[in-house]
Amino acid sequence: MGAAGAAAVMGARAFRASTPAGDYGAAVEPSGAGAAGLAADHAQAAADKLSELITFRTVFSEHRDRIELEQFTGFIDALERLYPRVHATLGKELVNGHGLLFRWPGSGPGAGTRSAVLMAHYDVVPVDERDNWTHPGFSGHQEGGYVWGRGALDDKGALVVIMGAIESLIEEGFTPAHDIFLSFGNNEETAGDSAEAAAALLAGRGVKPWMVLDEGGAVALEAFPGLAVPAAVVGVAEKGILDLELLTRGAGGHASTPPRMGATARLAQAIMALEETPFPASMPGPIVEMLRRIGLHSGFALRLVTENMWAFKPLLTQAFGVVGDETRALTRTTVAVTMMEGSKAANVLPSIARATANIRIAVGETVESAVERVRAIIDDESVELTVLSGHDPSPISDFGNEQFALLSSAVAASYPEAVVMPYIQTGATDSRHFTSICPAVYRFSPLLMDAADRASLHAVNERVRISSLGTGVVFYRELLKGLG
Ligand SMILES: [Zn+2]
Numbered sequence: 001m002g003a004a005g006a007a008a009v010m011g012a013r014a015f016r017a018s019t020p021a022g023d024y025g026a027a028v029e030p031s032g033a034g035a036a037g038l039a040a041d042h043a044q045a046a047a048d049k050l051s052e053l054i055t056f057r058t059v060f061s062e063h064r065d066r067i068e069l070e071q072f073t074g075f076i077d078a079l080e081r082l083y084p085r086v087h088a089t090l091g092k093e094l095v096n097g098h099g100l101l102f103r104w105p106g107s108g109p110g111a112g113t114r115s116a117v118l119m120a121h122y123d124v125v126p127v128d129e130r131d132n133w134t135h136p137g138f139s140g141h142q143e144g145g146y147v148w149g150r151g152a153l154d155d156k157g158a159l160v161v162i163m164g165a166i167e168s169l170i171e172e173g174f175t176p177a178h179d180i181f182l183s184f185g186n187n188e189e190t191a192g193d194s195a196e197a198a199a200a201l202l203a204g205r206g207v208k209p210w211m212v213l214d215e216g217g218a219v220a221l222e223a224f225p226g227l228a229v230p231a232a233v234v235g236v237a238e239k240g241i242l243d244l245e246l247l248t249r250g251a252g253g254h255a256s257t258p259p260r261m262g263a264t265a266r267l268a269q270a271i272m273a274l275e276e277t278p279f280p281a282s283m284p285g286p287i288v289e290m291l292r293r294i295g296l297h298s299g300f301a302l303r304l305v306t307e308n309m310w311a312f313k314p315l316l317t318q319a320f321g322v323v324g325d326e327t328r329a330l331t332r333t334t335v336a337v338t339m340m341e342g343s344k345a346a347n348v349l350p351s352i353a354r355a356t357a358n359i360r361i362a363v364g365e366t367v368e369s370a371v372e373r374v375r376a377i378i379d380d381e382s383v384e385l386t387v388l389s390g391h392d393p394s395p396i397s398d399f400g401n402e403q404f405a406l407l408s409s410a411v412a413a414s415y416p417e418a419v420v421m422p423y424i425q426t427g428a429t430d431s432r433h434f435t436s437i438c439p440a441v442y443r444f445s446p447l448l449m450d451a452a453d454r455a456s457l458h459a460v461n462e463r464v465r466i467s468s469l470g471t472g473v474v475f476y477r478e479l480l481k482g483l484g
Pocket residue numbers: 001002003004121154155188215
């Protein structure tokens with residue numbers, strides 16, 4: 001997902017009422033004639049390649065027999081045909097079956113000291129046949145300045161702009177001074193293990209990337225109230241995830257003689273306790289900085305608040321909690337009970353009742369601390385808690401360092417109007433597996449998305465602006481040249 005995480009932050013939907021409506025589409029293309037011209041040169045070629053790559057139904061599944069493996073191998077073969085220079089110049093290996101790992105060897109001294117990993121994934125979420133797509137979900141149809149189809153934004157679009165940038169740089173004779181790795185996962189959407197395998201492979205070879213860049217944020221229009229320019233939001237951390245089972249036991253038996261506070265009643269009580277007692281809120285550093293930068297580019301009232309964050313922070317933290325679901329998710333651990341189960345028949349008391357809570361762990365907490373807090377909130381020893389799966393939030397990558405400055409300058413070269421800001425993703429990305437080998441992991445795709453585009457992520461009518469694909473190529477060209 002990742003980009004859907006961007007949708008969550010940029011949601012800030014509660015604020016949107018005060019956002020001037022209107023289509024910024026044409027107005028925010030890069031104004032620098034050079035960048036704009038270059039972007040236009042790359043846009044259509046990138047779009048045509050993306051259109052073809054979308055036609056491969058690379059939907060991964062935890063059930064191996066449901067995976068159309070020929071779609072994955074077909075995608076890999078098409079990639080080789082569409083980007084011949086990349087394949088002639090970079091070393092490629094398959095990881096964990098269908099994950100792709102490329103290495104563009106650096107030519108300078110100490111090529112490994114400032115290496116970078118550029119990431120994307122080419123598996124996609126399914127297309128629901130009941131949804132009424134304007135153009136079929138795997139058509140890659142081009143119309144109205146868009147490429148339509150599943151994966152256009154998440155995340156084949158990002159993959160295409162990375163590949164387009166490298167293909168064009170090779171054509172111009174460019175060779176990087178430092179090693180560049182490309183890691184393209186084949187099972188991100190199912191929280192699969194290919195990215196983890198790629199990170200382990202690199203770790204085993206002693207690779208310590210200077211920087212990692214994966215999907216996540218985007219160049220967002222209509223993201224914040226009073227902010228008339230696009231926001232290039234760069235994820236510097238992501239929340240953790242925990243699937244926690246709540247289980248209660250009862251004697252079973254016939255439902256005609258029920259005991260007081262049986263298994264289902266105690267389970268319901270536990271769920272209501274979690275609903276009524278939210279986790280404590282906090283305002284992490286990246287969100288404070290995000291608000292400050294929004295303030296610098298927006299109206300007086302918001303600037304007043306964000307320039308005096310020290311005074312307003314407690315109030316804002318509280319406001320985030322009540323203003324809307326998305327802003328609340330930015331400032332605290334959230335709990336959603338998603339699955340429940342009791343007995344198998346209407347007239348049978350359950351001997352076991354269970355619920356699964358999907359918990360998104362805020363930065364600063366851990367799986368362990370979240371479980372302890374759930375235990376304290378429920379305050380009932382008869383409710384058994386079992387961690388089904390989970391991982392801690394990522395560390396926060398620095399946003400005052402050379403890597404973030406390089407990202408910012410690549411944004412400036414491709415989207416000169418955009419204001420760059422850090423944020424924390426509420427969704428998970430493959431990049432979490434790389435935080436163990438690199439302290440500077442960022443989550444950002446250089447694709448322009450308005451609110452409607454973001455709403456198409458994991459939903460109906462996913463599409464990407466053709467012009468933005470060209471601009472995305474320019475972003476990665478600048479980044480790669482800046483890496484030296
Ligand atoms: Zn994704």
